[in-house]
Amino acid sequence: MITKQSLEINSHIQIAEDTFEVVLQSSLSKELKPGQFVHIQLPGHMLRRPVSIANVNPEAETFTMIFKIFGEGTRNLSKYQAGEFLDVILPCGTHYPIEDLSLEHALLVGGGIGVPPLYYLGTKLKEKGVKVTSVLGFQSASHVFYEEKFQQLGETFIATNDGTYGQKGFVTDIISKLDKPIDYYFSCGPTPMLQAVTSQLADQKGYISLEERMGCGVGTCYACVVPLKADPSKNKKICKDGPVFPANEVNLA
């Protein structure tokens, strides 16, 4: 059930350029599923900021989120410290429905701030005994994070836009060279990346997670819609019907 909680920050550290990992204490942690997000209130801001759940520690009742400074809200969030509290609505949205899927080999494709939710998903897939291959794209070497953690889940490839780390180029350049059969792909990242990935993997089954500017974050205001592929005059709400959608359901164009 969705609630608003005041959550203590257990740790707040910088893990890459402009990129921070925050661990929050919440009694709801063990209910959080991969793909879901939390909606954070920051003082001085009218609207909350959506941030994905990047990992959960059910025993410690904590969850992790990873964010990058983008504008004033995320800059404000970067200044918090362990011991301070955040006003958070959680859990928001749908999750990657891996409990309903039969799969042996999953491909994770993440770009920038789309990488964090895939880490939690990858840990859950590994628990299920699924083989995981990850392809992660970042701007440049200084922005790369969680490479070793992804390597612990399975084979991991990194692409950077400027070639300062891993392969120069886009995640799609790496995917085109992977010839191993996969059952499903799971992708999260900027819309142009999702467009490229979904068209490249058009004959594969997959799930993607979308971003849009939000108002309520709980499904009441119709701010965050995405058109449907079957009938682009119709749409669904990203905050409530998503953010995770079957790749062939939504129209990214």
Add this chain to the structure above:
Amino acid sequence: MSLAVTLPGLALKNPVMPASGCFGFGKEYSQFFDLNELGAIIVKAATGEARYGNPTPRVAETSSGMLNAIGLQNPGVDNIIADELPFLSRFDTPVIANIAGSTVEEYVKVAETLNKSNDLSAIELNISCPNVKEGGVQFGTDPELAKEVTYKVKQASNYPVYVKLSPNVTNITTMAKAVVDAGADGLSMINTLTGMQINLKKRAPIIANKTGGLSGPAIKPVAIRMIYEVRQALSDIPIIGMGGIMTAEDVLEFLLAGANAVAVGTANFQNPHACPEIIAELPGILSKYGFESVEEAIGKGHVHG
């Protein structure tokens, strides 16, 4: 301390209700608190057919507010009656439908269709949506059109009709008088103020529709001024006041300006508990400023001369 107020068709246990478009049809927020706590509920706009609204981005944050150009997305009046309103009937809280249209005929059709629902107490006639190409705002800025649509909806509806005024006019009292002459049972004010925000990096408006409606604390002084002016001109017309309410102090300010009840919009997005928290704080604020009831405070902010 009595928080109760009575308006046409509405016996309210307190004067606070969520504003149209900022509370959906109640289901989501019912997970956060008991909707019985609310004075009433104004649901999202209903149009003749389902509408899917404008392209995204539809919202932008501004200093002390937000812009929205949702474009009246809603499932259509028939689906609202069948799928949305029955859920709200389990609460001891009056429900107000918000109706919108592109033509007078559409407004009338929606009003007639809503007569079939047993789950309503009043309707709010939205002649002030700035975010749709046809209809909407022009009904709210032309006194003759406003009169016509109010008269026809009033004829068609079995419910008391509160006409929701647009602040995007030069003279708000002209509009208020026009719709009251046409038979409005009450007024609801204000809707959003048309605005724009430009993204510096992209050199383009953030909202896909380019313009959006400004709401939140940024518009509160405009709302207070307009309610004050209308109350001076029309001493008896019931007014549901709104625009930037975040706290119980804000509610008292609206009451002093002349509102009989208030609606809370954008604040719900920031704090899903905004309405019940404001209601809980209201008695303390009223007594702090020397009032023994909500009724007593209405219109007491006017100075003469």
